[in-house]
Amino acid sequence: MSGSESSPRPARFVSLRWRLLLPLFVVTLIASMVGTYLLTRGLSSSQTTIRDNLLRTTSAMIATCAADLYERQLTETRLLAASPAVTDAIQAGDAAALQTIARDRAARAGLDSLILTDVPGAALVNVLRPLSEGDYASSTGADLSVQPLLRAVFAGEADEATSALPTPDGLIVYVAAPILADGVQIGAALTGLYAARIAAALNADTAAEVALYNSDGVLLASTLSDSRSVAEIPVRPNEVQLLDLGGPYLGTHVPFVYGTSTLGTVGVFTPDNTASLIESGRQMSGLVWATLAAAIVIAAFLLVNGMMGRLTNVTRVAEALAAGQGLARTGLEPTDEIGVIGAALDTYAAQVQERQDALRDSLRRQRREIAYLNSILEALPDGVIVQDEAGHVVFMNDLAKDLLGSQRVVDNSSFDDLTAVVTDVLGPALAPGVYALGDPKQVEYDGRMLNAQAAAIISMNNQRVGTVTLLREITGEVRRERGREQLLNRLTHDVQQPLASAAQTKALDSPSALSAFAREIARHAVAMQKIIVEMRELTDNVDSRAVRRMQRLLPLETLIWAVANEWRQVAQAANLTLQVSIEQAGLYILGDERRLRWAIGNLVDNAIKYTPPGGKLSLEIKGEQEGMARLRIRDNGVGIMPDELPHVFTRFFRGTPTMPNGRVIRVPGAGQGLTLAKAIIEAHGGEISLRSQPGKGTAVYFTLPLTAPVSLEMGSDDSELEGETVQIKTQMLKRGWRDDR
Structure with missing residues (x-):
């Protein structure tokens, strides 16, 4: 059998259309008949029973709404009694605070009255608003000790009590709760709602007219406009009455339970339209059920017929796909199971076609991309x-x-x-x-x-x-770098050796007439050495990776002493006092010794250059904080102007340091020493900052990360530090070393 031929159907083949339609038709017909019978029978039941059920349901709703209303009022009362502000104000006798609290609480909770009393029952504050929704009026001093609800609360008979008290605008239903301070009663809190407002709330929640009576049957409040007629109705609890209140009404009376107290009775009145409703329902039921049965049968037929048409379409496409016709489509939307099957068949056919097209396009695109990438790499x-x-x-x-x-x-x-x-x-x-x-x-x-x-x-x-x-x-670059390095080394040797020797000799041995000249030579020699070092540092990579390659374990105090000894002669030549203060010994850091000695020395050099003769400068180890060593270099020199402070770490920036007499200090330099010092300290993981006051001096604060002395094995060869520090006594570490002239 060829793929294009449809499969023969078996002899007992029954269309799915009839398998679904006939049972559905029978079930719908039976359901319609049973439903019509039951509805007609229900509508034909006793009219009195319907009325009783209606009033009973409404009365139960009234009771539930009254209970909810009471719970809200009781919650507000308890919150007021437990408020620390109320307790403190009562104990302090602060009437003004109590009045403010009472007004705010009453307005926020929508209460008609709020009373706070002491233990005897005297009203400390009483706020009351008229039934017409006016502003609250306040009063004090009323004696409420004879009221049953206060006596019950103060006697400890109950945690709360309910009672109705008369007011000029009508009866108010109060809920009372004790106010305790450290377990001792110091007063009571009462919240109240007008009976008329309670009746209106019950009417709004149930859509039934409500009348409230006291225990003697006297009308207290009503939502009906004809209050006189309502007042004349005899109160007969749980008895259904047919009344004429401007129209036929059904009425009954049930107990008015508010919390744990029964305050009287509630009259529930609903319009009597049950007769017309029953008749209308009886007439409509037959029509509705007949129409519904017909609609169900017709809809079922159309639904099954449409469903079978879609199934036929899916079957046809499936057979075509099985026969190899890849362009066959059902065109169905996946709105139900049949649509999902049809859409899946369409998606399968489309994906096969798309995969073939995408494969061809991908091959073309890859060839173009490879050619394009090769062109880029060649260029x-x-x-x-x-x-x-x-x-x-x-x-x-x-x-x-x-x-x-x-x-x-x-x-x-x-x-x-x-x-x-x-x-x-x-x-x-x-x-x-x-x-x-x-x-x-x-x-x-x-x-x-x-x-x-x-x-x-x-x-x-x-x-x-x-x-x-x-x-x-990089052959040319390497050759230029090597030539530059040789030039700097030669320049360093040619400048450093003769100038340093001459400066030291004249500063120590010459008469006073040549001392100034010796100091000037020494100052220029140091400046020339510093410029050469800065030129070398400018071309080096001052970053954390370069520092890590050269770092080793360094005792911090030894490093500071080494820097102090390096600049000792320069400070003496400038007639300055150099001090070293070690507040905490035994600290270790990991660092590049050459760069750190140059960076700290640059800070010392700046302090020497901008401190007049006779001044002082100090190198200080302040201690440690959060794993960082804290250091400070300070002087009592000319200081830095406030407008120049933000730029001191800017490369090539040079300020105008001025003596107290107005003379500007001129020193050689390239304006990049502080920039390189900051870069070196930050590359070690530290921070640097500067404070200065013109005429008083400058202090440089910087930190360096600490490490344990056993974190790295210390080598036995300390040749780089030997001969560069001075030996001092232990007690001198505490008071600091002073190098006097």
């Missing part, structure tokens, strides 16, 4: 080598081939040969899959210096799939 100014995870070269641009060997030889090599060339030339520092990727490496090859940087190629799922290496020839 880069660096050599590019791409290797897979196993280290095999999969791409190398022409510049990389030129850097690694003869262009002709490399062009004729296979990718395996290129892999061997890359491994041999770049060496183990960059061999993929063997060594970890790191900082850029310099590789010398065939008389040239190459800068090589390797990076991992990461896929979308965060998996490493290969390595890319960038090559750049």
Whole structure:
């Protein structure tokens, strides 16, 4: 049988249309008949029973609403009695505070009256608003001790009590609760609502007319406009009455229970329209059920017929797809199970077509992207080598081939040969899959210096799939750097040695007439040395990675003494007193000694340059805080102007330090010492700040991270620090070392 032929149906085949339609028709017909019978029978039941049920239901709703209203009023009463502000005001006898609290609470809770009393029952404050919703009026001193609800509360018979008290505007229903202070009664709180307002609330919640009577049957409040007629109705609890109150009404009376007290009775009145409703219901029921039965049968037929049509469509498309007709579609929306099946068939056919089209487009796009990527990599100014995870070269641009060997030889090599060339030339520092990727490496090859940087190629799922290496020839840069380094070394040696020797000799041995000249020579010698060091530091990488490469364990106090001894002669030549203060000994840091000594020395140099002769400066270790060593360098020099303070750490910024007599201090320099000092301290993980007052001096505060002396093994060779510090006694560490002239 060919794929295009439909499958033959079995002899006992019955259409699903009839399997669904016939049972549904029978069930609908039976349900319609039973429903019509039951509804007619129910509507034909006793009219009196319907009235009784209606009034009973309404009365139960009235009781529930009254209970809810009481609970809200009781909650407000308890909150008021438990308020610390009320308790404090009663104990303090603060009538003004009680009046303010009472007004605010009454207005916020929608109460008609609020009373606070002492233990005998005298009203400390009584706020009352008229029934016409006016403002609250206040009074005090009323004696409520004879009221039953207060006596019950004060006697401890109940935690709360309810009672109705008369007022000029009508009866008010009060709820009382004791006020306690440390377990002792100090008064009572009463909240009240007008009986008329309670009746209105019950009317609003149940849509029934309500009348409230006291225990003697006297009308207290009513929501009916004809109060006289209501007052004449005899109070007969739980008895249904047919009344004429401007129209036929059904009425009954039930106990008025408010909380734990029965305050009287509640009259419940509803319009008597049950007869007309029963008749109308009887007439409508037959029509509704007949119409409903017909509608159900018709709708069922149309629904089943439509459903079967959609099933037929799905069946046809499924057979066509099975026969290989990929363009067949049902066109159904997935609004139900049949639609979901049809939409799934359509989606399947569309996805097959889309996958074929997408595969062709993807192949074209990948070819274009590969060609585009190759063009970009060839146009880069660096050599590019791409290797897979196993280290095999999969791409190398022409510049990389030129850097690694003869262009002709490399062009004729296979990718395996290129892999061997890359491994041999770049060496183990960059061999993929063997060594970890790191900082850029310099590789010398065939008389040239190459800068090589390797990076991992990461896929979308965060998996490493290969390595890319960038090559750049830096032969010229390296030669220039080496020449510059040789020039700086030669300049350092030529300037430092003769000037330093001459300055020290004249400062110590010359007569006073030549002392000033010696100091000037020493000052210029130090400035020239500092400029040379700054030139060297400008070209170095002052960052955390460079510092980590050179750091080692340093005793902080030894470092400070070394800096002090370095600048000792300079301070003496400037007629200054240099002090060292160690407030906490035994601190250790990890750092680059050369850079730290230069940075701290630069701060000392600035203090010397801008402090007049006869002044003082100090190097201080203040202690530690939160794992940081706190240090300070201060002087009593000329200080810094306030408008210059924000710029002192700006490279090449030079201020105008001025003596008290107005003379500007001129010193040599490039204006970058503080900038480099800040960079070195921050590269070590520290912070630096500066405070200054013109004419009084400057203080530089900086911190350095501490480390434990056992965190790194201290080497036995301390040659870099030996001979550079002075030996001092223990007691001198406490009072500080002074180097006097």
